[in-house]
Each structure stands twice: as structure tokens, then as C-alpha cells.
Amino acid sequence: MAALAVCGLPPSPYDPHGEGEGEGGGGRGEGGGKAGKTGEGGALPEGSFFFGNVLPSAQGARLRVLREVVAPAAHPCVFYELPRRLLAVLQDIAAVLPRRRVYVAHELTKLNESLHSDTAERLVNFYLRQEAQMMLKKGQLVLVVAGAGAAETAAWLDRETRKRRRLRREVKELLAIRPSPPNSPSSSPDDASAGGNPDQLPRETKEPPARVSRKARRRMALKRRREKLIRDIEKEQERLRLNLSINRASTGNV
Known part of the structure; x- marks a missing residue:
């Protein structure tokens, strides 16, 4: 229920971004001013969101989720989080999504609830303070990562387009290489038997297998590359299908 309560919340009274201007520490964001309807200021936009339960514990898997699921999402992504690993998660978000706004909701609907929103890097600096660490003991x-804006989505689509074009070009180049058939040595047993001396056959058939093995190794290397x-x-197609299904999430998830 805490994840559902976060979406659509106005700026927290603990967040000076809703009242101040310009840039600053703590909960102050990059744009200044009050929150708008687009979610770029302090409040999140209304509509669908993605709930991912808990981010993976392993850093590699966590970074992969941030890059492949959270980064291209056009709507907020909500995750449960543990206080003891909040700083590590925020540092990973700062590395992958340095300009994305992040909301950290603590003890929602309770007496000592708090909500802080800013970029992940500034939130790390905020939660490194002793009083903030005492608060999160x-x-x-609940961690909410804002959805990608129009410019960020366009940049991501451009990167994906270039990546797919490069893959298609590599496949075309690979298919253009025609490996020789497996049973086409330069000299055949029939040619060797034309001399009429069976005693010479073992000596003449010693060298072709070495040439065939080199060709076989080349064919195997090409096959592995294909x-x-x-x-x-x-x-890549599976990742694109996953991102497309997330971006088309219905409002029934709300």
C-alpha cells in the first residue's frame, strides 16, 4: 500500500523544493519552483506506474534492471527498499540515471513519515548526514524513480536504433562470408589413385587432412560467431519487448 500511496503525492513538507528556488542541497531539485503537472518539479504525474518489488541485491543485476527496465520507462518505477542498502542503491541510480528525479518515502502514513525528492547524487549527500542516518535506522x-522525459526518451530510442542497425549490418557481413563445403579438399582419393600405385596412397593422403582441419576450424569459428x-x-528483441510491455502498462496497476 505504501507504493500505491507514493504516486501522485505532492511535494513533501520536508522537501524545500516546493517552496525554494534555484539549486541547493537536501531535497532541492534542479528546476526550482513549485511542482508542475508533468512531474518534472516535485509531484509525480498521474497515471500508470511500474512496481518492481525489490531491486536485486547483486550490484550487477541491479545495474542491469536500472539500465534495461527503469531507464527507458516513461512512467514512475516503484520499489521497496531496505534502509541498510539505500545508499548503495542511490549510488547505482546516480551512475545510470544521473538526471532522473528520485523520491525516497520513509514510514508513509505514520507519525514520523518523511518524503525527500531530488537527484540520486544529492540524495546520497543528504542521507550521509548523521541525522538522516538516525532517521532511517x-x-x-519506498523508492520511486521518475519516468523519462521526452528528450530522454528520444535519446534512448536513437541509441536503440543505432544499436539495431549495427547488429543488422554485422549479420549481413557475416552471412556474406560463404564457408567452403566440408567435403571439398583440394585433392580427392580418385586423383590419388590415378597413379596406379597403391603403396603411394598413404603418403599422398597424409597432408590433405591437415588442410581440411584448418578449414573446419574456420567454419566452426564462423558458426560460433553467427x-x-x-x-x-x-x-535485444526480448529486452525491447519487455520495455514495450512496461511502457504500455494499463492503469489497472494503479
């Missing part, structure tokens, strides 16, 4: 946290490209394309 207990309780439950398989790797196919796996990369399938992985």
Missing part, C-alpha cells in the same frame, strides 16, 4: 522505505550474433539479437 528503522522503518520501511550463433553469438543470433543470441545477441534475440536478447
Whole structure:
């Protein structure tokens, strides 16, 4: 229920961004001024959101979720979080999404509730303070990452387009390489038997297998490269399908 309560909340009274102007520390954001309807100031926009339960504990898996799921999402992404690992998660968000606004909700609907919103880097500086750490010793946290704006979405689509074009070009270049058939050595047993001396056959057939093995190794290397490209394309398509399904999430999730 805490995750549902976060979406659409106005700026917290603990967040000076709603009243101040310009840039500053603590809960102050980059734009200054009061929150607007677009969610770029302090309040989140109304509508759908993605609830991802808890981010992975391993940093590599967590960074992958941030890059592949949270970064392209055009709507807020909500996660439960633990106080003891909040700083590590905020540092990862700052590395992947340095300009994205992040909301940290602590003990919602309770007497000592708090809501702080800013970029992840500034939130790290805020929660490094001793009084902030004392505040987060207990309780439950909800982490909300704002959705991508129009400019960020356009930049992400441009990167994905270039990546897909590069993959298609590599596949075309790979398919243009035609490996020789496996049973086409330069000399055949019929040519060797034309001399009419069976004793010479073992000596004449010693060298071609070495040449065939080199060709076989080349064919195997090309095959492995094709398989790797196919796996990369399938992985990219699966990631795009996942992002598309998230971006088309219905309001029934709210």
C-alpha cells in the first residue's frame, strides 16, 4: 500500500523544493519552483506506474534492471527498499540515471513519515548526514524513480536504433562470408589413385587432412560467431519487448 500511496503525492513538507528556488542541497531539485503537472518539479504525474518489488541485491543485476527496465520507462518505477542498502542503491541510480528525479518515502502514513525528492547524487549527500542516518535506522522505505522525459526518451530510442542497425549490418557481413563445403579438399582419393600405385596412397593422403582441419576450424569459428550474433539479437528483441510491455502498462496497476 505504501507504493500505491507514493504516486501522485505532492511535494513533501520536508522537501524545500516546493517552496525554494534555484539549486541547493537536501531535497532541492534542479528546476526550482513549485511542482508542475508533468512531474518534472516535485509531484509525480498521474497515471500508470511500474512496481518492481525489490531491486536485486547483486550490484550487477541491479545495474542491469536500472539500465534495461527503469531507464527507458516513461512512467514512475516503484520499489521497496531496505534502509541498510539505500545508499548503495542511490549510488547505482546516480551512475545510470544521473538526471532522473528520485523520491525516497520513509514510514508513509505514520507519525514520523518523511518524503525527500531530488537527484540520486544529492540524495546520497543528504542521507550521509548523521541525522538522516538516525532517521532511517528503522522503518520501511519506498523508492520511486521518475519516468523519462521526452528528450530522454528520444535519446534512448536513437541509441536503440543505432544499436539495431549495427547488429543488422554485422549479420549481413557475416552471412556474406560463404564457408567452403566440408567435403571439398583440394585433392580427392580418385586423383590419388590415378597413379596406379597403391603403396603411394598413404603418403599422398597424409597432408590433405591437415588442410581440411584448418578449414573446419574456420567454419566452426564462423558458426560460433553467427550463433553469438543470433543470441545477441534475440536478447535485444526480448529486452525491447519487455520495455514495450512496461511502457504500455494499463492503469489497472494503479
